[in-house]
Structure formats: structure tokens, C-alpha cells
Amino acid sequence: GDSVTQMEGPVTLSEEAFLTINCTYTATGYPSLFWYVQYPGEGLQLLLKATKADDKGSNKGFEATYRKETTSFHLEKGSVQVSDSAVYFCALSLGAQKLVFGQGTRLTINP
Amino acid sequence: SQTIHQWPATLVQPVGSPLSLECTVEGTSNPNLYWYRQAAGRGLQLLFYSVGIGQISSEVPQNLSASRPQDRQFILSSKKLLLSDSGFYLCAWGEGGMNYGYTFGSGTRLTVV
Numbered sequence: 001g002d003s004v005t006q007m008e009g010p011v012t013l014s015e016e017a018f019l020t021i022n023c024t025y026t027a028t029g030y031p032s033l034f035w036y037v038q039y040p041g042e043g044l045q046l047l048l049k050a051t052k053a054d055d056k057g058s059n060k061g062f063e064a065t066y067r068k069e070t071t072s073f074h075l076e077k078g079s080v081q082v083s084d085s086a087v088y089f090c091a092l093s094l095g096a097q098k099l100v101f102g103q104g105t106r107l108t109i110n111p
Numbered sequence: 112s113q114t115i116h117q118w119p120a121t122l123v124q125p126v127g128s129p130l131s132l133e134c135t136v137e138g139t140s141n142p143n144l145y146w147y148r149q150a151a152g153r154g155l156q157l158l159f160y161s162v163g164i165g166q167i168s169s170e171v172p173q174n175l176s177a178s179r180p181q182d183r184q185f186i187l188s189s190k191k192l193l194l195s196d197s198g199f200y201l202c203a204w205g206e207g208g209m210n211y212g213y214t215f216g217s218g219t220r221l222t223v224v
Contacts (some may be wrong), residue, residue, distance in 0.1 A: 032210045043201050043215035044155075047140075051210045089155065091212075098145075099205075099213055103154035 002027045004090050006102035012111050013080055016090075021075040021105050023064075023090035031092040033057075033066055033073040034099070038087040047088070082109045113138035117202045117216030124223055130175075130189040132219050134202030137183065142204040144185040145213065146177055149199040161185060197223045 007022040025031065032051045036044040048057030053068035064075045073090060090102040114137045126129060136142050146158040157170045159177035167177050174193060178186045185202060199220050203213040 032212075034212050036212075036215075041218075041220075043218045044203075044211050044213075045215070049210070049212055093210070093212065098157065098160065101155045 001032070002100050004092055004100055004102035006090050006105050009104070010106040010108060012108045012110065015082055016079045019075070019077040019080045019107070021088055021107070023073045023074065023075065023102060025071050025092050027092055027094055029094050031094045034091040034093070035062070035064055035075050036089040036091060039041060039072055040086070044089060049106065080109050082111050085109045115202060115204055115213065115214055115216045118218060119205055119219060120217065121220045122222070124192050126156065126194055126223055127191045130187070130192050130221070132187040132197070134185045134198055134216055136165045139183070139204070141182060142206065144179065145203040145205070146185065146187050147201040147203065149201065151198070155201070159187070192223045194223050197221055
């Protein structure tokens with residue numbers, strides 16, 4: 001079945017470090033891909049998305065490129081801040097009804 | 112603009128007691144609605160989704176149920192809570208197309224004691 005695999009967490013970085021959170025997917029068709037962020041005690045917020053191969057989604061300094069050849073959608077940020085500490089979820093959508101989420105990656109940024 | 116309301120924000124319930132969590136959406140019609148559960152330190156588990164009034168699809172067999180009595184109202188219920196029902200419950204709505212993703216509510220933290 002369709003699935004999303006994220007890199008194991010937790011991830012701990014120092015402020016201004018470069019961030020990569022890996023995400024790979026398995027799907028029978030050509031999905032849309034998403035990154036969601038969950039701040040402590042809150043619901044999920046859509047961070048960015050890409051709907052076709054080679055699209056780059058970007059928001060708040062975060063970027064992710066839809067790579068069909070490697071079935072990946074890795075999240076990157078050049079210089080992280082303490083306020084970026086959160087749980088990040090990768091997800092895919094193939095049909096009208098459901099998103100499939102990865103297991104989430106907890107990110108902690110130390111000052 | 113569309114908004115989604117979920118309540119209560121926190122809830123502590125004894126084992127064996129009933130549960131009712133409510134979710135309402137404003138600013139859209141005929142949304143797809145979803146209930147997810149997030150256990151402590153874990154990912155998201157889809158519990159139920161609904162594409163219309165009275166239409167409920169269950170993803171995981173359990174002692175929970177869902178209902179959609181109105182177009183923009185989605186209710187999660189249980190007749191008798193178990194300890195394992197503790198978690199963070201999230202309601203979400205989607206426009207139904209694969210390119211749009213979901214908008215999530217702020218969640219309800221349920222602790223069963």
C-alpha cells in the first residue's frame with residue numbers, strides 16, 4: 001500500500017545549523033506531497049506542498065523538492081532557529097479522501 | 112475564510128465513562144472531515160473520515176464511533192472509554208482534491224484515568 005517513511009528522530013541541532021529531514025514514499029501513482037508542522041500542544045499546520053515531479057515547495061525558509069526518480073521529498077532549511085522546534089510530518093495524497101502521514105520527526109533547536 | 116473548531120481542549124475521563132468530542136467547520140460546504148489520534152510520542156492514526164452527512168468510513172476497529180449529523184459537524188464518541196483511548200485527538204477538514212491537503216483543528220488532549 002501507499003506509505004511514507006521519515007528519518008528517525010529526535011533530531012537536535014544548534015541554532016543557525018543546516019537542517020535536513022528525510023522523507024521517502026511508496027505510491028502506486030503520482031501523489032501530491034506535503035510537509036506539516038506541529039508545535040507543542042497544537043494541531044498540525046501545513047508548511048509546504050508540491051503537486052508534481054520537480055516542483056519545489058517553500059515557506060518560512062523551509063524547502064522541499066518533489067523527486068520522482070528517488071521517490072523523496074526531503075525537508076531542508078539553511079539556518080534553523082529555536083522557534084523551529086516542533087514535530088514535522090511528511091504526507092502524501094493520491095486520491096480524494098485520505099492523506100497518508102509519516103511517523104513524524106521531532107526537532108529540537110538549542111540556542 | 113474557513114475555520115475549524117474543536118472542543119474541549121483537554122479532558123480527563125475515568126475508565127468506562129462515555130466520550131463525545133465535537134468538531135465544526137465554518138466557511139465551507141460539503142467538506143471531507145477526518146478524526147485522527149496521536150498517541151504520546153507517536154505518529155498520526157486515521158480513525159474515521161466522512162465525505163458527507165451520515166457517511167462514515169472507519170479505518171481502525173475499536174470502541175470509538177463517529178457521526179456526522181450536519182454538513183459541517185463531526186462527532187467522535189465512545190460508550191465506554193479504555194485506558195488505551197488516551198491521546199491527542201485531531202479533527203481535520205479537506206476540500207477533497209488531492210492537491211489541497213487538510214486544515215487541522217487545535218486538538219483535544221484526552222486522558223483516561
